[in-house]
Structure formats: C-alpha cells, structure tokens
Amino acid sequence: MPDNNEKVMALPNTPTPGHPVKFDSDLCIRCNKCVDACVMDVFIPNPEKKGIPIILHPDECWYCGCCVMECPVDGAIKLNYPLMWRVPWKNKDTGEHYWVGMKNPPPPNTKPPV
C-alpha cells in the first residue's frame, strides 16, 4: 500500500531509458572507476560518502560496456538493456524461446568469451 504520509516531490519525467546500468550494492567497492572511464560521462560520484555512483544522464548511455570492463569486481556493475532491446533466441532442439530479462530465466552460460 502506498504511504500517504510520505512526502511526494514535484519531479519532471525521468529520461528514457532510465537505468542503463545496474549496480550490485554488496559487490561494488565504491572505487568510481566506472565514473572515471565512462565514454559519455553519464555518472557522477555519489555525494553520500560510501554511496554507489549515480547515473545523472542515463539517456546518454552508449551501451559500450566500458564501465563493466573497467570495474575491478565481476558483477558489481552490469549493463541493463532497455525493454525495446529484447532479442529472443530459441533452443534449436526444443524450440523454446528465451530473452534477456525474462521471468524464470535459464541458468547462465558460464563459458567465457574468447
């Protein structure tokens, strides 16, 4: 249930896409290497000490994944594709369809890129 006592602020629309990356707050070590490396400068350091970086310009993300590549902790940051980017695939034998972001996804394929 929404809380009628919680203050509601007057905010404009958020940009689209809104969440080009997702952080795992437990894994992120707050080194800000993603902030330093971002090709489009979408992040700013969090004004709260020990806060994970804030995505100030999510609509400018270029989805290059350099933040992910520069991050020293595997899984701390991930690119998050927007809804309009879902490309399905199907199992050649069973014909069953899958896509990034589906409910009940199959287990990850852990083979690394070459």
Add this chain to the structure above:
Amino acid sequence: MTRPQLNMEWPYPISYEKETEISSDILVLGGGIAGCWAAITAAKRGASVVIVEKAATVRSGAGGAGCDHWMYAVGGNPHCPLTAEDFLEAMVAESDGYANGIATYINLRESYDTLLELEQMGAKIRDTEDTFKGAEFRDEKTKLLFAYDYVNKWCIRVWGTTFKPALYKQCKKLGVNIYDRVMATSLLTDGGHQGTRVIGATGLNVRTGELLIFKAGATINCMARPDRIWHFRTETSGLADMSSPGGGGGWAMAWRAGAEFANMEASMQQAIAVYYPCQGSAHPRNTWYACDIMDANGKRIPWVDRDGKVIDDVSARYHPADGQKLLYFASTVYDYMTPAHMAIEEMVQKGELVLPLYADLPGMPEHERRALFGLMVGQESKSNATYRNYADAGFDPDIDLLQGYQMLTGGGYGVGNVGTGKWGTGLAYGLTIGGRAIRRPTSGGLVVDWDLKTSLDGLYTAGLMFGAGGHSAAATSGKYAARKAVEYIQRASAAPVNREQIEREIERVYAPVTRSDGIDWKELNNGLNKIMQVYCGDPKNEHLLNMGLMMLDDLKDVAASAAYAPDPHKLGRVLEVMDIISSAEIILHACLARKASSRALGFNRYDYPEMDPDEWKKFITIKQDGSRPHIGELPLDFWRDAEKNYEEHCGL
C-alpha cells in the same frame, strides 16, 4: 539513493572562464585510436605531446571498447600474397573512383607492422591459448587468426578489448600529457584570422567549465566526424553512433578556421534504425560473417557465390572463386564480391521462407561458431557487453538460435544491427537488399595531402576522415600524421596566441551558462534534424537546399541567443550541437554545388537528374571565406601515383 535528486549539487568545482595555458610541440585533439597512435609516435620521436579528450582516454572513441577485425594488413604481411597496390585498386573500384587514395594506401602499407607494434605494447593479437588449434582460419606457426578471405589473409581476428588500455598505458609511459574531460572547442590561428596557420586550440573542461588554451607547434585533428545530423533520439540507443561518440566537433572547428573539405555532399539520410545490443541480433555480415541464417521452421537460406550459384560448402564462403583475386568484405564490385545470401524478400513474400529468422550458430562448424560468438562478438567494440549479458541470461551458441531483427524486412544490414545510430553522414556499410550491399559512398571530410596535412599549415588530420575509416586506418594515419607533424615543427617558427580570438571564443562558449533559462540541447538538435530531413532529404533540389540554409541561419541565431545549459556537461552538449549545425551548413552548401546526380555518391537531385555526367566526375571542395563558402574541385585521382608519393613522403 540511486536516482538523482533535485536538491543535489553539481559535484565538481565550477570555474567558468578560468584560464590555463598549456604549451607543447604537438597537440593531439581527440584521444581515440588515431589520437593515441599519433601521440605515441610523436612522443617516441622526442616531441612533447598533449592529448585533449572529451571523455577518458583509457576507453574513449569508437575503438575504445574493442575491435574484432584488424583490416587491410597487406603490405609486409607474410601471410598475404597481394600487393598494397592491388588492394588499393579494389578499394578505389568499390567507391566508383571516389576514393581518397592517401589514407587508404598508407593503411595498406602500414597496417600489418602497426599490429605488431601494438602487440609490443601488450595487446593480444594471437591465439596463444590454442583455442582454435586446427581451425582453417588459423596459422599454426604464427597463431594468427584470419577472417573473410582465408587465402589472402588481409583481415586478422583480434582481441581488441585489450587495445585501448594498452595504448593508454603506452601514452602514459612515454610522458604524453593527457587532458581528459576536456572538449576541444576551437582552433587557434596565426593572428586570429581565418585561413592562416593553426597554432593551437581552446578546450572546455566539461566537468568544471574551465577554459584551457593549448599552444602547439603542430596540431593533429583526430576528432572523427559528427552524427545526429538527420536523426536523433536518445530513447533508441542513447546518444552516440559507433563512429563518433565524441560528437565530431573537429569538422566545425576546422570549418571556422577556414580549412578545406571535400565530398561533403556524399552525406545522406539513412533509415531510422531500430536498435539492439551491439552485434546482438542475428545477421550474416561483418562481425557475423559467414553465419548461416534459417527461418522459423529451420529452413536455411542458401548462400550464393557472386554469380548467384548456390554454394553448399561453408568453407567456400571464405575462399575467392576461381579466377577471383580477392574477397573484399561487403564489396559491391563483381571482381571482389564475397559470397552472400540469396535475396530473401521474394522468398518471404511467396511463403518459401517464414519469418522470423535466426542465426544457426549450432549448425556452424565448431571453430567458426566459437570464433563468431565467442571471439568476434566478445571482442568487437561495444559487443563484449552483449556477450556477457546474453551468456548471463543463458544464451549458449552451441544450442541456441539467436533471432535476427533486420532480416524481418529482408534487408538493411545498415539498419542498426550493430547497435549504432544511423543518423549520420553517409552510409558506412551501404543499403542492402537481401544479402548484398548496393551502395557504399566515400565519406566526406578534410582535404589532405601526402603529409596528411589539411589546407591549413600546422593542422594535420588522422582517424575517421575523408575517404577512410576503421580501426587500423585510424592507427596508421595517426602514426603517419604524427611523423609529418614532428618533421614540420623542426622548421616552423613559434606564433603567439591572438587574445582577441580567445575573447571571441570565451563569449561564444559561455553564453549558454550566462542565461537562467532557454532552449536545451536536445531540442536544438531535433530542430536541426527536422531541417535536414525536410530540406536535405533524398532527392534534393535547389529550392529545398536554399530553404534549408535559410532555416539553418535562423537556427544558428536561436542557438546563439537562446541556448541554455545549467552545468558544464550540458554546456558541452550545447556546443556539440552548435558544431553539428555548422557541419550541416557545410553539407547543404556542398549539395548545392554538385549540379548533377551521382550513383557513386548516393546523391540524387530532382533538378539535375543525370547520373554522373563526365564533367561532374570529380570531388567538390568547399571552405569558408569570410562568411561565404568558396567552392573548388579536385580530380578523382588527385592522390596518384600512390606508391611514388608514399615513398617520397612517408617519413620512414
């Protein structure tokens, strides 16, 4: 808290108009692949070097996130039986003679050696883990892997995610002074005049708003070229195209300084792309060459040779046909055409093929499959993330068929499958019908000579440029331009900065942050796009183009008097759009100047419908002279004889 809040302060110290002067022998504008190679080369020759980079040099530029193919490794490549001259003719034929043989030939001569130099810096170029042992495309002795043409081996599959960090490390090691988060805004010239020698540049720090004044003996423009000229929408794929994540302000800066451009009318609207993760939907070209595609019922689309004859053998896709000299990827010229799919539109319409289509990775030979999805997609710029995300979500190329979106219409490889913004200038890969490209015009840009010097003394250029582009071309042109720039500074005298020029630039740059409200950069960009869509569409005519200039003048007034930015980052974005507007102006003028249509350039006019009449088989050049454009011309073969000129000028 993860979302920005309205009560957050700008996190960097604001210092609008604070000036700092920096001097160096060589000034490199743009820290991408070309810029890094230029800086490294100049530094190795003892020059003091500065790089000015809008983003972060460790990963900036189109090639920062990776590279799958190292191309045009012809000269000096022991695996390649072709000569650079042979391949040059193939590339000239590909663009119907509208080629800039200079950067093209330099690349063909130096690409292979440059790759070896890159390896010395710590980049990975060989299959040292023996992942592909026994593969047809692998040389067992050198462990190099090849793509496209397994006979001529001019294209090498590489681990490009290792490249930019290696280049960056080398820059630091050689003492290159890197100014990250600084956007170059103007070229400084002798006396502050248009058309005189370039003596430096101004830069805006896009986090603090400071002004940096760079003085240098020679300047190398490595700022690629602009996008977002005809279309722009952040909702589809964020802000940038593969070619120019930096905004491409180099064109506008050079134009304002009076430099000469060529072939700017070969710039046209492309289909609004439907974007997907980079290399993240199925297709049989480029990074995905030569993947089998099947329909919804598992029926494979036949591959055909250049004569339209069906070929059953997968291996045959990578071998020139009998009597064929070489395979040149995506070639539209019969002599060099690769095998491709049958055109499928008719088959789909007749029901012989049922949509949607899928990549049959499981059906590909194991080495090709692993190379294609594991290596190429894993290492190409922007697609490493695709590999990771898809693998995390369970995608396994051994058992899964990835759907192909652009194949839904039976064509349009250029329609966003590589995750790029097809809003830009020219067609990078060409329109396609079915499996085969039908056009690939040469891109426009700064006129260069065999020193890679522009028409302005003191200004060199490298990277994505008039008639050349791609990763290896950026690397080799960066090196070459640096060699020539370093030679130049041995004989050039110093020139002081003109204070009035600086003052004019300060006023121009900071106007948007002096206002408390106004028009934001996105609306400005969209305003430009509408003008170009309506008045510089396809086909064109005199009335429309002139109206385009009139509307553009008005837009420039609006930008100058009402553009608004609340912080240094958005100030940078406003200035980017102003630069894009200048580039649009060059294009409109160049379009007016070509009074003929051209199949070669993808250029069509209602009022001059004749295709490529003899008297128009030339490059049209253009530069600013005061506020009027000055039109000139260059013969198509202005750069010949390539071998002779290269030997005379290369500085090796």
